Amino acid sequence: MRIVFVSTSVGAIGSGIGGGVELTLRTLADGLVTLGHEVTVVAPRGSRLEGHRVIDVDGTLHVPSQTIERSAPLEVPTDSVLTRMWDEAMRMAGAGSCDVVLNFAYDVLPFERAESSPVPVAHLVSMGSLSDEMDKAVIGAIRSRSVSVAMHTQAQAESFGSDVAARATIVASGIDLEKYHFIAQPGDDLAFVGRISPEKGIDDVFAVAEQSGRRVLAFGVMEDALAWQDASSRHQGARVEHQGFLPTRELQERLGRCAALIMVHRWVEAFGNVAIEALACGVPVITYDRGGPAEIVRDGVTGYVVRADDPAAVCDAVSRLGTIDRRACRSDAETRFSAVSFVRRVEQWLGRVVGAAAS
Numbered sequence: 001m002r003i004v005f006v007s008t009s010v011g012a013i014g015s016g017i018g019g020g021v022e023l024t025l026r027t028l029a030d031g032l033v034t035l036g037h038e039v040t041v042v043a044p045r046g047s048r049l050e051g052h053r054v055i056d057v058d059g060t061l062h063v064p065s066q067t068i069e070r071s072a073p074l075e076v077p078t079d080s081v082l083t084r085m086w087d088e089a090m091r092m093a094g095a096g097s098c099d100v101v102l103n104f105a106y107d108v109l110p111f112e113r114a115e116s117s118p119v120p121v122a123h124l125v126s127m128g129s130l131s132d133e134m135d136k137a138v139i140g141a142i143r144s145r146s147v148s149v150a151m152h153t154q155a156q157a158e159s160f161g162s163d164v165a166a167r168a169t170i171v172a173s174g175i176d177l178e179k180y181h182f183i184a185q186p187g188d189d190l191a192f193v194g195r196i197s198p199e200k201g202i203d204d205v206f207a208v209a210e211q212s213g214r215r216v217l218a219f220g221v222m223e224d225a226l227a228w229q230d231a232s233s234r235h236q237g238a239r240v241e242h243q244g245f246l247p248t249r250e251l252q253e254r255l256g257r258c259a260a261l262i263m264v265h266r267w268v269e270a271f272g273n274v275a276i277e278a279l280a281c282g283v284p285v286i287t288y289d290r291g292g293p294a295e296i297v298r299d300g301v302t303g304y305v306v307r308a309d310d311p312a313a314v315c316d317a318v319s320r321l322g323t324i325d326r327r328a329c330r331s332d333a334e335t336r337f338s339a340v341s342f343v344r345r346v347e348q349w350l351g352r353v354v355g356a357a358a359s
């Protein structure tokens with residue numbers, strides 16, 4: 001297949017602002033090319049994606065949907081990079097130079113453009129339900145062409161309601177396991193990995209650090225410095241140290257030396273790539289029972305799934321880490337979350353999208 005990827009419009013690939021989408025897009029581009037497909041990536045200017053054909057596009061970045069009120073319209077800024085990326089993708093589709101367009105942006109515009117596209121459009125939805133407008137677009141696509149919508153987890157699909165839960169294709173996620181090295185003997189630190197933001201639960205990260213007495217290393221883009229300051233002033237006994245946004249090579253090395261990854265998110269996490277990255281290093285994951293991570297972690301085997309919004313339950317799980325075998329974490333990642341199997345699932349899904357349009 002000749003596939004055009006249209007990236008997220010919230011930031012350049014490599015900036016970290018796009019969150020898990022950036023890693024997912026990279027993994028799929030590498031994997032689909034290895035399987036013999038042709039991939040062209042349309043992405044905001046400044047994107048870094050070594051080894052691939054990237055068409056970078058100028059324009060104003062979009063405000064991430066998680067920072068907008070549910071009922072507010074998803075605004076298209078003047079000179080929107082998303083509009084321009086889709087102009088480019090549709091130009092390629094119109095010229096007959098691709099068989100399918102794969103949408104990575106969490107926005108309504110790609111769903112609208114799909115209606116008049118000369119080639120089928122497949123939507124890989126990256127977040128759970130956050131906006132009324134987006135719900136409408138996803139549910140509309142599921143009803144008119146259900147094959148065109150894929151989600152990462154069942155919990156994510158359920159957040160959009162029963163039609164989506166029953167009909168969306170679930171592709172999970174996967175990583176190139178060779179890039180993550182197993183570390184048998186960790187130190188005492190806990191890790192938090194993700195954008196520093198309220199929905200990722202930065203306040204509860206500080207609460208866990210304070211109550212457990214453990215140091216927490218926080219890796220990721222400082223998206224909301226005010227939320228960090230608030231949390232730090234509320235939990236003055238907490239030792240949480242921001243490490244910045246690191247490339248995968250360094251991230252996995254530092255993460256691998258931690259005793260556990262904590263996931264204390266407030267929103268329905270669609271998947272949580274960081275969970276499988278931790279497991280691949282042999283790091284157990286302690287997660288709130290909410291969204292994708294609760295489908296990833298095997299309670300008592302590769303970490304613990306605890307009651308949501310309960311930092312004390314996370315601390316209790318920390319005290320039980322001794323019974324988790326770090327090798328079991330690595331082998332679970334190998335069995336369930338390899339890039340190869342993820343790429344195959346997406347390849348099959350795209351094949352079905354193209355096939356449905358032809359029939």
Ligand code: UDP
Pocket residue numbers: 016018019020021023024193194195219220221244245246247248251271272273274275277
């Ligand atoms: N990440 C990274 N370096 C860091 C911190 C995070 O590369 O220092 C990446 C991480 O590998 C993961 C992404 O940021 O792919 C976060 O994705 P996730 O799916 O966990 O959450 P999202 O931000 O998409 O909600």
